[in-house]
């Protein structure tokens with residue numbers, strides 16, 4: 001992928017692209033749920049938007065959970081991380097379910113990278129269980145459960161951000 005961004009993880013700076021298909025993502029979310037099923041039960045799921053909405057829907061279906069809240073955080077403009085902005089915190093009803101500290105609540109995100117987003121949400125709910133589908137080394141200590149670790153210089157391309165397109169052959173420089 002060619003663009004004008006320059007984060008270390010971006011492919012044009014030598015970072016490795018890690019494309020994930022819908023099938024693969026679904027499988028990884030189900031694998032995550034197998035692990036979470038051993039940890040629960042949970043009162044509710046809190047998805048970190050927007051990326052966490054997709055795994056949260058799959059995990060909620062598999063765990064039979066119907067109480068779903070969001071914490072809305074914005075930081076990346078494509079692959080450039082800016083200042084973290086909390087656009088919406090935990091709803092009062094859900095915070096009460098978790099006794100104010102998040103006990104028995106499940107936080108779900110698509111990935112942890114630097115860990116900044118995860119750290120912020122952990123501060124809000126220190127006793128919640130934090131799950132992410134993918135983890136990079138810097139963010140890994142923040143998650144309780146994850147499925148696949150990728151290197152810090154990898155950029156994960158999620159299926160909702162990508163489309164099928166022609167790729168040049170590897171010997172011609174394809175990533």
Ligand SMILES: O=P(O)(O)OC[C@H]1O[C@H](OP(=O)(O)OP(=O)(O)O)[C@H](O)[C@@H]1O
Pocket residue numbers: 048049050051052073074075076077081109110111112113114115116117118139
């Ligand atoms: O560990 P960090 O370095 O904080 O990065 C991880 C966060 O970055 C992405 O979200 P983003 O801010 O891009 O918003 P989005 O979920 O709306 O795409 C991803 O979904 C995680 O929430």
Ligand SMILES: O=c1[nH]c(=O)c2nc[nH]c2[nH]1
Pocket residue numbers: 009076111113154155156157158161
């Ligand atoms: O699509 C994404 N892929 C990533 O690797 C990443 N890291 C932070 N935010 C990210 N978004």
Ligand SMILES: [Mg+2]
Pocket residue numbers: 048049050051052109117
């Ligand atoms: Mg996100």
